[in-house]
Amino acid sequence: MNLHQFRFVQEAARRGLNLTETAKALHTSQPGVSKAILELEEELGVDIFTRHGKRLKRITEPGLQVLKSIDAIMREVGNLKRIGEEYSLQDAGTLSIAATHTQARYMLPEPVAALRKRFPKVMVSMHQGTPAEVARMLLDESADIGMATESIHEIDGLVTLPCYEWQHVLVLPPAHPLAAVERPTLEQLAAEPLVSYQSAFTGRRRIDAAFAQRRLKPNFVLEAIDSDVLKTYVKLGLGIGIVAEMAVRDDPPGGDLVSRPLGYLFGQNISRVAFKRGAYLRNFVYTFAELLSDRLNRALIARAMGSEQEGDDYVL
Structure with missing residues (x-):
């Protein structure tokens, strides 16, 4: 057995058992990947994968144990390389x-x-x-x-x-009615067009959970991953924004936007x-x-x- 076989098995598992994608990722041929996996199975005396024709269908029970060992071996190989780098440079x-x-x-x-x-x-x-x-x-x-x-x-x-911990803040133009409110409520926010992050980013799940707990349906009119983009659309009047406090940390006082902390509504993010x-x-x-x-x-x-x-x- 050798590291190439281990790498092929590991990558096949990562690529959802798709040998074409595995071969592309490893810059080799699909037949070469299949052959290497079969040779390793023969040497070990167990099937790592079940097959339907030439296609891999699932990882077998012994295959799961083999993969755990391979992951440990490949991790240590990576560590050996880093140790060499550490002490040579x-x-x-x-x-x-x-x-x-x-x-x-x-x-x-x-x-x-x-x-x-x-x-x-x-x-x-x-x-x-x-x-x-x-x-x-x-x-x-x-x-x-x-x-x-x-x-x-x-x-x-x-x-x-x-x-570190941080909270969300409300950003809005100084002339907006809510700019005069120190602690806006969830109900007040839900009544406005909102601009904020996409669901997988920057604490958005906590925002959605707070509205859901109060059975409110906020009107999100624009979502993005970039705080600067969100602030730009707030300045253009598309809606009021809910962004991370880091995004307003360096904003000059008296600028185009004002901010209000919203930790009391959405809690602290880590x-x-x-x-x-x-x-x-x-x-x-x-x-x-x-x-x-x-x-x-x-x-x-x-x-x-x-x-x-x-x-x-x-x-x-």
Whole structure:
């Protein structure tokens, strides 16, 4: 057996047992993938997959156990590569970050800039996506660290830690009648055309849950993932906006929009930092996590990861 066979089996499971997609992802041929999987099954003496003709239909019971072992082996292979990088290039490499738009736009610029000052030889690669896409990039090891609010803590295979709390705010033109109201009610908001995030982004589920609990049907007239886009349409008079407080943090006083905190209606949201469970984290990944929040430090992260990769300067 060999790593190529393991990689083919692992990718086939990830691609929903579609051998065509598996071959494309691994830049090889479909017959080559099929042959490698069959050879591994013959060597192990068990069927990893059931088949209908040449098509894979499902993962067998022993196949599930094989996949668990393969995942562990491939994770350790990745760790070996990172260890080599760590000790051959102590202060250089690539930090790959996966984040939602709000995190990338409002929360990450200062920590990224601070990291580059400390590690000028580290190149930063930023990937933006939905929380589910952030999780997938971490699991696929195309990202070292992820950051999101919605649902990322529910994903198996990830270690997530609270990074910071934030609330939604109402944004509206100064001339709007609700601008004179310090604490608008859900009923008042439901009576207005609303502009806010798409359902998978930036705490939108908490907003929907608050309206549903009061049996209110809000009138969302526009949804987007970008807070700046939402604010633009509010300025154009399309509706009043519900956005993350980070999006108005740097707005100048006396500008085109005013804001009102809405934490008393929608509660507090928790943005979390995430890592693949068992992954080897290089020194500059730990440093970047510490730059993200005072809540995070190497000891806490290593303990959460169940890791024994601490260095001489690391004390629990």
